[in-house]
Amino acid sequence: MDIQKENSMIKQKHMLAEQFIELSQVKETGKKVVYTFVPGNLTELIYAFDMLPVYPEINSLQSGMRQKSKEYIQEAEDMGYSEDVCSYVKCDIGMMLQGNIGPTGQQLPNPDILLLSYTGCFVFMKWFENLKQLYPNAEIAMLHIPYQESGKIEANAVKYIKDQLINEVIPTFEKVSGQKFDNDKLGEKMDLSAKAEELLIEIFDSAENTPSPIDAYFGGVYYIGPIFTAFRGSEDCLEYYQELLKEVNYRVANKLGPITPEGYMKEEKFRLVVEGPPNWTHFRGFWKLFYDMGAVFVGSTYTRVGGVYDDGFRHSSNDSIKSMAEYCLGCYTNRNIPQRIDLIESFITKYKANGFLVNSIKSCNSFSAGQLVMMRDLEERLEIPVGFIETDLVDPRYYSYSNIKNRLDSFFQMLDQRQSFNIGDDIVPDDVLT
Amino acid sequence: MEYTLGIDVGSSFIKIALIEYSDNPKIIEITNEKIRKRNPTILINKAVNDLLERHNLKYEELLYVASTGEGELVERKRGHFYSMTTHAKGAFHFHPETKTVVDMGALFCRVMSLESGSRVKNYAMTGQCASGSGQFLENITRYLGVTIDEVGPLSLESKEPAKLSGICAVLAETDVINMVSQGIATSDIIKGIHESIARRIVSLLSKLKVESPVALSGGMSQDVGLVEVIKQLADERNLSLEIFATKNCYANGAIGAALWGGYRHYKLLEVAQ
Numbered sequence: 001m002d003i004q005k006e007n008s009m010i011k012q013k014h015m016l017a018e019q020f021i022e023l024s025q026v027k028e029t030g031k032k033v034v035y036t037f038v039p040g041n042l043t044e045l046i047y048a049f050d051m052l053p054v055y056p057e058i059n060s061l062q063s064g065m066r067q068k069s070k071e072y073i074q075e076a077e078d079m080g081y082s083e084d085v086c087s088y089v090k091c092d093i094g095m096m097l098q099g100n101i102g103p104t105g106q107q108l109p110n111p112d113i114l115l116l117s118y119t120g121c122f123v124f125m126k127w128f129e130n131l132k133q134l135y136p137n138a139e140i141a142m143l144h145i146p147y148q149e150s151g152k153i154e155a156n157a158v159k160y161i162k163d164q165l166i167n168e169v170i171p172t173f174e175k176v177s178g179q180k181f182d183n184d185k186l187g188e189k190m191d192l193s194a195k196a197e198e199l200l201i202e203i204f205d206s207a208e209n210t211p212s213p214i215d216a217y218f219g220g221v222y223y224i225g226p227i228f229t230a231f232r233g234s235e236d237c238l239e240y241y242q243e244l245l246k247e248v249n250y251r252v253a254n255k256l257g258p259i260t261p262e263g264y265m266k267e268e269k270f271r272l273v274v275e276g277p278p279n280w281t282h283f284r285g286f287w288k289l290f291y292d293m294g295a296v297f298v299g300s301t302y303t304r305v306g307g308v309y310d311d312g313f314r315h316s317s318n319d320s321i322k323s324m325a326e327y328c329l330g331c332y333t334n335r336n337i338p339q340r341i342d343l344i345e346s347f348i349t350k351y352k353a354n355g356f357l358v359n360s361i362k363s364c365n366s367f368s369a370g371q372l373v374m375m376r377d378l379e380e381r382l383e384i385p386v387g388f389i390e391t392d393l394v395d396p397r398y399y400s401y402s403n404i405k406n407r408l409d410s411f412f413q414m415l416d417q418r419q420s421f422n423i424g425d426d427i428v429p430d431d432v433l434t
Numbered sequence: 435m436e437y438t439l440g441i442d443v444g445s446s447f448i449k450i451a452l453i454e455y456s457d458n459p460k461i462i463e464i465t466n467e468k469i470r471k472r473n474p475t476i477l478i479n480k481a482v483n484d485l486l487e488r489h490n491l492k493y494e495e496l497l498y499v500a501s502t503g504e505g506e507l508v509e510r511k512r513g514h515f516y517s518m519t520t521h522a523k524g525a526f527h528f529h530p531e532t533k534t535v536v537d538m539g540a541l542f543c544r545v546m547s548l549e550s551g552s553r554v555k556n557y558a559m560t561g562q563c564a565s566g567s568g569q570f571l572e573n574i575t576r577y578l579g580v581t582i583d584e585v586g587p588l589s590l591e592s593k594e595p596a597k598l599s600g601i602c603a604v605l606a607e608t609d610v611i612n613m614v615s616q617g618i619a620t621s622d623i624i625k626g627i628h629e630s631i632a633r634r635i636v637s638l639l640s641k642l643k644v645e646s647p648v649a650l651s652g653g654m655s656q657d658v659g660l661v662e663v664i665k666q667l668a669d670e671r672n673l674s675l676e677i678f679a680t681k682n683c684y685a686n687g688a689i690g691a692a693l694w695g696g697y698r699h700y701k702l703l704e705v706a707q
Contacts, residue, residue, distance in 0.1 A: 376641075379556075390561070406542060407559060413516040414557055 006259065008244035009223050015236055016226075017104060023052055024106040032177050035111040035131065035138075038306045040119040040145050040328040042169070044189040044233035044315065049177040053230060054108060056127070060091040062103040064280030064394030072098065073395055087363045087395035089127045096134055110135050112176050115169070117143035120333025121366040141172040145328045151339050153329045161325035187317030189233030194314040199241035200228060201309050206248045207298035207351045211268035213251035215258040216351075217297035218287040221278055225303045232315075260291045269294030270415050273347045275340075275371060276359040277302045279391035282399050286391070289405065293412050299347030301340065304332040310343065337370040341377050348382055355415045357387045362398045385418055387411030436497045437462070438699070439485075440692030441478060441511065442520065442685065443504040446540035446569060447653060448474060450481055451688035452489065455497055455696035459527070462489060464685045474507045482510070498695030502687050515694045518546050518554045523693050524686030525649035526552035529678075533645035535686075536635060536664075538654035540568040543631075545638040547645065552690075558638045567631075568654045570603045574627055577610050578620050582657075588621045589628050589659025596626030606630060624659065632663040639673060647676040651686040655679040 026033055032051040036042065038058065046053045063069045072094025073087055079097065081090050095101070102108045114131055118124035132140060143164050146157045170181050203224055206213050214224065224244070231237035251257070257265035261284055272290075274297050279286050290297070304310070308330050316323040332340065348356060358375050360368045372388070379386045389407050392398035435454055442449040446469060452462040467481050486493060493499070498512050505514035517537070525535045526548065537544045542560050549555040560567070575582055596618055599605035606627070613623050631654075639648065654660055661679050668675050682689065 385556075388559075402541075410518060410544060410557055410559060413518050414554065417516070417519065417554055 006247050008240060008247055011240050011243060012223060012227050015231060015240065019052070019230065020102055020104040020106055020108075023054065023102070023109055026052065026109045032112040033109045034113045034115050035128075036115040037118045037121075037124055038229050039121065039331045039333050040117045040143070041229055041232075041306065042115065042117055042143070042324060042328075043229060043231075044186060044193055044320075045165075045169070045173065045324065046115075047189055047233050048182060048186040049173045049179050051113070051173070051177055054111065055229065056092040056131075057088050058226070058230070059095060059102060059108070060088040060394050061280045063091050063095055064396075065283055066103060067281065067396075068095070069281060069394035070396050084363065086123045086127075087393050089123060089130075091394045092127070093130060093134075096131075111138040113139045113141055113172060115141045115143070117141075117145070117169070117328065119145045119328060119331040120147065121364075123366060139172050139176055141169045143169055143328070145331075145334055148329060148335050148339065151336055153326055157329055158322060158325045161328060162321050165321050165324060183320060186320045190315040190317040190320050190323060192234060192238055193232045194316060196228070196232060196237050196241050197307075197309045197314050199238070199245050200224070203241065203245055203248050204299075204303070204310070205350075206252060209252050210271075210352070211255060211257040211265070212271065212296050212298045212351070213248050213256060213258060215260070215265070215287075215291075215297050216303060217272075217274050217278060217300040218260075218283075218290070219258050220297070220300050220303040222283075225306065229306045258296060260287065262288075262291070265291050265294070265296060267294045268296050270355055270412065270419070271296060271298045271351065271353045272355045272357055273297065273299040273344060273351065273353040274357045274359060275301045275344060275374060276367060277305075277361055277364070277393055278359065279399055280394050281392075281396040282401075285401070286399075286404075289408055293408075295412070298351035298353050299344075301332055301344060301347075304343070306331070308332055308335075308343070310346070333367065337374060340370070341374050344374065344378060345381060348378070348384065353384070354419055355385045355387065355411065356382075357389070357411065360388065360390045362390060362392045363395060364393060385411065385414040387414075436696070437489075437491060437495065438498045438500070438692040438696040439482065439496050440520070440688040440690065440695060441482070441499070441501045441505075441508050442517070442687035442691060443474060443478065443501065443507050444539055444653070444687075445469075445504070446572075448478055448481065449685040449688040450478075450485060451685055451692045452485055452491075453689065453692040453696065455692075459693060459696065461682060461689065464682055464688065466685065474504070475509055478508055479510070498692075498699045500691040500695035500698075502691040513695065513698065515691050517687055518544070518557060519552075520687045520690030520694060521651045522546055522548055522552040522554050522690065524688070524690030525651050525683065527689070527693055528680065529647070529649055531647055532649045534639070534642075534648040534675075536639070536648060536650050536652075536655075537687075538568065538635070538650060538652040538660075540572075540653060542567055543635050543638070543652075543654075545635070545642050545644065547642055556642060558642045560634050560638065567603075568652070570606070571627060571631065571654065571657070571660075573603075574607065574610055574624075577607070577614060578623060580620060580624075585624055586656070586658035586660065589625045589657075590662060592619070592621040592625035594619075594622050595629055596622045598623075598626045598630050625663065628657075628660045628663040629667070631660060632667050635664055636667045636671060636673070639668060639675065640671060644675070646674065647678060649683065649686075650677065650679040651683050653684050655683045 069091045073090040075094035076090035100108045438455045440451045448467045454460045501508040501511045502520040521537045535546045598609045
């Protein structure tokens with residue numbers, strides 16, 4: 001079944017297709033290619049040097065959605081990677097070993113730069129070490145982001161990142177691209193990003209409405225968030241969010257729920273906030289488990305991995321280098337556990353959620369660490385039902401439908417009983433029991 | 435006299451409770467059918483017909499027929515109730531002092547804390563791995579060459595419980611196979627398994643900070659060896675919980691469904707008037 005398409009979705013598809021075409025033509029155009037990661041990405045800077053970004057995590061998740069990840073992971077495991085290694089890594093390595101064919105069927109170009117800018121996940125470092133072996137001619141640029149141990153952005157951390165940007169990253173970009181750093185050009189992109197960030201937050205905050213016009217998890221990763229990382233700093237990105245906001249406002253005005261693969265969500269019964277990435281290999285089926293029950297996600301943490309804008313941060317041309325440093329430091333996975341709990345609490349309160357769910361990822365220790373503590377803490381603070389399920393990013397072997405269903409059944413029973421005193425489906429209204 | 439029927443469709447057994455419904459309900463009969471490889475819907479229909487025939491009752495004479503568990507497999511019913519709610523009701527009704535219910539089924543174990551009578555306040559479940567489930571225990575009996583009914587008494591005979599992996603059913607099964615070949619006493623292996631399952635349950639009781647007394651429910655509640663080990667481990671962790679299992683508590687889901695059915699029937703009449 002095809003998902004119902006709105007103009008923004010069609011635009012997104014078009015923009016992504018264009019980008020992959022551009023990537024497939026770098027031999028002709030001479031454009032340089034930067035492989036980098038989503039959390040703490042420097043997209044504006046990459047575009048300021050007229051280079052093109054490639055995100056291995058996104059390639060992996062798209063391979064998962066296209067049912068290709070199983071064979072890619074197998075390829076990497078045959079090479080010697082353990083079953084316990086992050087499935088994004090194995091999927092990416094497997095894809096490269098099989099010819100590096102991207103989601104549109106075109107071959108992705110080799111990297112000219114491996115930009116190791118990352119937050120929160122130390123596997124990234126090993127991942128790029130391995131990519132360096134696959135692509136020995138690529139330059140390495142390392143941007144180390146210190147974890148927010150103190151719970152706030154410290155001035156010395158900002159300086160540390162600025163120094164790395166000025167002394168390592170930008171010189172490497174200049175060397176590979178053959179262009180001198182242009183602060184004004186970067187500033188223009190920063191300003192465009194800031195405008196898009198305003199729209200993004202307005203879209204996320206539309207979940208304050210009842211019914212929520214967006215699903216901030218499945219919709220969040222499917223059509224709200226993806227465009228953000230790859231195209232931040234471009235006019236196209238801004239236009240995309242303007243279009244999307246129009247559609248969201250239409251849904252608000254008409255009291256419509258979010259779009260699911262089966263059209264507008266008919267009834268909003270449960271409003272949930274979720275921690276953790278989704279499962280990509282069974283994306284539609286996983287989503288269906290929720291919308292069939294009338295459950296909509298009004299907030300999610302995974303859509304903040306590429307940047308947190310909820311507390312007012314915006315990219316700024318005032319001091320672009322400093323702004324990039326603050327952006328990297330503020331990403332969700334770079335925050336300490338109490339900060340993450342506070343952020344989730346703010347989602348639950350602001351978006352009037354009545355339940356909190358953790359989707360713990362089997363092969364991702366970085367994201368999963370601390371989730372049980374977070375769950376218990378939020379349960380005590382807010383006295384709301386909490387649920388815990390386990391899946392994986394792109395390794396289909398870890399997806400057990402019955403186990404997930406069993407756990408969600410209990411979670412929904414608890415939500416239903418707490419919310420409406422409902423104790424089951426019947427031919428009669430449940431409120432006769434209350 | 436008025437009768438209600440509760441049908442609890444589990445993943446391994448179907449439990450059916452026929453209740454004489456009044457201000458003081460009585461259990462008339464409980465049937466327990468193992469699904470094996472049979473069609474559950476056909477099995478339910480036959481079991482219900484046989485039960486009614488034994489008591490000279492017709493389906494139309496029943497006040498309410500309620501399902502719980504995998505209720506969509508029950509063709510003839512008037513309503514469906516959530517399994518947490520029915521297990522709570524079944525346990526609470528005959529023991530109104532109950533504050534906590536542990537449902538120990540074939541696929542998972544689930545702890546529920548109650549408030550305002552049988553209302554479920556909160557819950558916690560065992561993790562995704564099967565090593566905390568009844569099906570796991572049943573699989574192990576095959577390696578040991580004992581029946582499921584022998585498991586409890588054998589566990590009570592154990593002098594030196596074996597140490598097994600408590601985190602993974604596959605690892606635990608490998609441990610058991612290895613222990614059988616080493617000649618470790620069956621009773622010690624069984625108690626080791628009971629300890630591994632009980633540790634998970636006691637951990638849930640602790641995590642949920644439950645109140646006493648704790649009523650056990652579901653199929654594994656009939657395993658006297660497991661019940662004993664749960665009590666021991668809860669004491670070792672100083673949880674100060676009175677934990678009990680009753681004769682019919684394996685069918686608390688079906689009993690609870692039948693009771694909720696009768697209650698709902700009369701509530702509807704009240705509303706209609």
